[in-house]
Amino acid sequence: MKRVSLFVVLVVVLSTLLTACGGGTTSSDKIRIALILPSTIDDMAWSQSMYEGILAIQEELGMDKVDFEYSESLGNPVDAGAAIREYADKGFNIIIAHGSQYQSVLDEVAPDYPEVSFAYGTGYQSHDNIFAYDPQAQEGAYLHGMMAGLMTQSNIVGIVGPVEAGDAIKYNYGFQQGVEAVNPDVDVRIAYTGSFGDIPKAAELAKAHMDAGADFLTGTAQQVVGAITAVKERDGVYWLSNDMDQSPLAPDAVLSAQTYDWVKVLKQIIEYRENGTMGGEHLSLSLANGEIKMVYNPNVEGNVPQDVKDAVEEAKQQIIKGELEVALPD
Amino acid sequence: MIDQLLQTHIIIGVLATGVRLSTPFLLAALGEMFTQRSGVFNLGVEGIMLMGAFSGFWVTLVTGTPMLGILAAIIVGALMGLLMAFVSVTMQAKQGISGIGLYMLGWGLAGFLFRITVGYVTSVEGFRPIAIPILSDIPILGTVLFNHNWMVYFSLLLVPISWVVLFKTTWGLKVRAVGVTPEAADTLGVSVRGIRYACVVIGSIMAGLAGAFLTLGHTNMYGDNLTAGRGFIAVALVYFGRWNPWGILAGSLFFSIVDALQLWVQVLGLDIPYEFAVMAPYVLTVVALAAVSGRIWEPAALGKPFDREA
Numbered sequence: 001m002k003r004v005s006l007f008v009v010l011v012v013v014l015s016t017l018l019t020a021c022g023g024g025t026t027s028s029d030k031i032r033i034a035l036i037l038p039s040t041i042d043d044m045a046w047s048q049s050m051y052e053g054i055l056a057i058q059e060e061l062g063m064d065k066v067d068f069e070y071s072e073s074l075g076n077p078v079d080a081g082a083a084i085r086e087y088a089d090k091g092f093n094i095i096i097a098h099g100s101q102y103q104s105v106l107d108e109v110a111p112d113y114p115e116v117s118f119a120y121g122t123g124y125q126s127h128d129n130i131f132a133y134d135p136q137a138q139e140g141a142y143l144h145g146m147m148a149g150l151m152t153q154s155n156i157v158g159i160v161g162p163v164e165a166g167d168a169i170k171y172n173y174g175f176q177q178g179v180e181a182v183n184p185d186v187d188v189r190i191a192y193t194g195s196f197g198d199i200p201k202a203a204e205l206a207k208a209h210m211d212a213g214a215d216f217l218t219g220t221a222q223q224v225v226g227a228i229t230a231v232k233e234r235d236g237v238y239w240l241s242n243d244m245d246q247s248p249l250a251p252d253a254v255l256s257a258q259t260y261d262w263v264k265v266l267k268q269i270i271e272y273r274e275n276g277t278m279g280g281e282h283l284s285l286s287l288a289n290g291e292i293k294m295v296y297n298p299n300v301e302g303n304v305p306q307d308v309k310d311a312v313e314e315a316k317q318q319i320i321k322g323e324l325e326v327a328l329p330d
Numbered sequence: 331m332i333d334q335l336l337q338t339h340i341i342i343g344v345l346a347t348g349v350r351l352s353t354p355f356l357l358a359a360l361g362e363m364f365t366q367r368s369g370v371f372n373l374g375v376e377g378i379m380l381m382g383a384f385s386g387f388w389v390t391l392v393t394g395t396p397m398l399g400i401l402a403a404i405i406v407g408a409l410m411g412l413l414m415a416f417v418s419v420t421m422q423a424k425q426g427i428s429g430i431g432l433y434m435l436g437w438g439l440a441g442f443l444f445r446i447t448v449g450y451v452t453s454v455e456g457f458r459p460i461a462i463p464i465l466s467d468i469p470i471l472g473t474v475l476f477n478h479n480w481m482v483y484f485s486l487l488l489v490p491i492s493w494v495v496l497f498k499t500t501w502g503l504k505v506r507a508v509g510v511t512p513e514a515a516d517t518l519g520v521s522v523r524g525i526r527y528a529c530v531v532i533g534s535i536m537a538g539l540a541g542a543f544l545t546l547g548h549t550n551m552y553g554d555n556l557t558a559g560r561g562f563i564a565v566a567l568v569y570f571g572r573w574n575p576w577g578i579l580a581g582s583l584f585f586s587i588v589d590a591l592q593l594w595v596q597v598l599g600l601d602i603p604y605e606f607a608v609m610a611p612y613v614l615t616v617v618a619l620a621a622v623s624g625r626i627w628e629p630a631a632l633g634k635p636f637d638r639e640a
Contacts, residue, residue, distance in 0.1 A: 192596065193608070201558070212343070
């Protein structure tokens with residue numbers, strides 16, 4: 001029996017090691033960044049966008065200046081808490097917990113490590129040594145809503161949502177306003193899977209939307225890769241992507257993307273630290289400060305009529321100038 | 331609002347979606363039924379499904395032939411099953427714990443192997459629906475039942491096949507005997523270990539197939555934790571179905587059709603809070619289980635390792 005329990009322990013330890021990986025060396029004058037992710041570095045969405053942002057920072061400031069480690073698949077905030085403490089104990093200066101679900105965990109851990117700066121998002125409540133970053137997802141969503149509203153043939157557009165929280169609320173609310181502004185006849189149908197990572201469910205939801213007549217689909221969270229793959233398999237349906245440019249998944253179906261410039265956000269955090277501010281700042285990403293970007297997929301950009309492009313561009317400039325404010329739910 | 335739901339094409343959509351959603355549950359739960367009928371409780375179904383999903387996807391990506399992916403999922407499922415059988419039958423470990431170990435191993439290993447072999451999100455050409463001639467022309471029923479890919483038909487065919495194997499063959503009798511009174515079976519010369527090894531491996535192969543269905547017959551892609559808890563639901567469906575193929579079919583279809591219905595209710599924008607919609611399949615399954623409850627029979631030796639000397 002002893003041998004068996006040992007075997008089971010070994011299996012558990014081994015699999016834990018396999019899910020959490022990383023690498024790097026220690027040095028005192030370095031910036032040491034640790035990243036906690038709810039999904040994986042190759043999820044083609046939320047997590048990957050931040051991972052690539054930190055790699056870009058490392059590239060820019062020099063590999064010898066920035067130490068970087070990460071832990072993946074820590075969607076459960078309790079497990080994430082253990083990893084966060086471990087990174088703090090190992091002497092990391094900046095620990096980024098990439099998700100709104102980590103807010104309360106950071107509130108608990110951060111006071112024990114006053115020398116460390118923590119960051120999380122989407123969120124706005126910051127503390128002494130906690131930064132909150134906050135993509136104004138509703139801004140790009142509004143522009144996506146305009147595209148869908150102006151281009152839909154069926155007057156039905158569908159949203160494949162995760163759970164009604166954080167980023168998804170902002171995005172969906174902005175999207176609805178964009179559609180409403182250009183075409184009040186369009187029916188915007190919002191549906192949720194109840195999960196962030198249920199890829200088959202997201203695929204099934206996309207299929208149901210399309211069977212019900214939707215010809216424009218959009219949505220947030222890492223599970224949408226399933227929906228995008230489902231959209232790719234039908235003709236005449238477009239996907240509007242969020243978090244990062246997801247067009248490599250479906251080169252003919254992803255029309256446009258709202259992307260976040262995490263490099264700028266990270267630089268702000270590093271700069272604050274250099275000036276002695278450990279946290280307590282609310283870092284907003286917006287079209288106006290250039291930290292949200294809109295990109296058309298060059299493969300299908302030609303399918304967007306010029307007057308649609310012009311209208312979207314005009315609204316974008318109005319948002320940047322502050323003439324058009326995309327409302328958020330109360 | 332209800333009349334919106336009662337349009338023919340929507341009813342067809344809901345039922346067809348439900349049948350498609352039930353396939354992974356049906357495959358995994360029928361397999362787990364054999365495992366449990368022989369007295370072994372394999373809680374690692376989810377991990378085996380993940381390994382089956384990954385191996386099926388990867389082999390298809392490399393070779394371009396989804397049938398080779400299926401073969402890979404069968405082999406990987408069998409290997410995982412042998413591991414589980416070795417730990418739980420030969421070494422007589424606590425089955426709940428070793429199942430959890432197997433789940434974590436499968437999850438971690440599938441994610442790790444995906445990282446080193448593929449490492450980015452991509453899709454493959456999976457199985458296409460095959461409309462069955464004549465039958466698929468039947469109004470409503472044709473679309474609901476006879477316009478799916480082969481794995482959906484296969485999973486449905488396995489229901490009567492499993493029933494015959496379990497209740498009408500000598501081997502099935504041995505399986506049932508081993509799961510209830512292994513000592514008696516042993517004195518009659520039935521190899522308890524042999525039967526349990528076979529059943530655990532069969533169950534694991536079917537879990538591997540259930541995983542491969544998700545990557546090759548449903549989403550055509552792989553992602554971390556793709557199964558998202560379906561393996562555990564399959565284990566629950568074995569209880570729901572009272573270790574009987576028809577009961578498992580009823581449970582799988584019921585859960586999946588309610589799930590499909592809630593997706594459609596949301597898609598049609600009916601005025602129901604989405605939280606209620608999302609939890610409907612779980613709540614109704616519990617309600618159904620409570621409503622039909624009586625004395626619950628289960629294989630008497632379930633979860634108990636067999637030791638001749640004990």
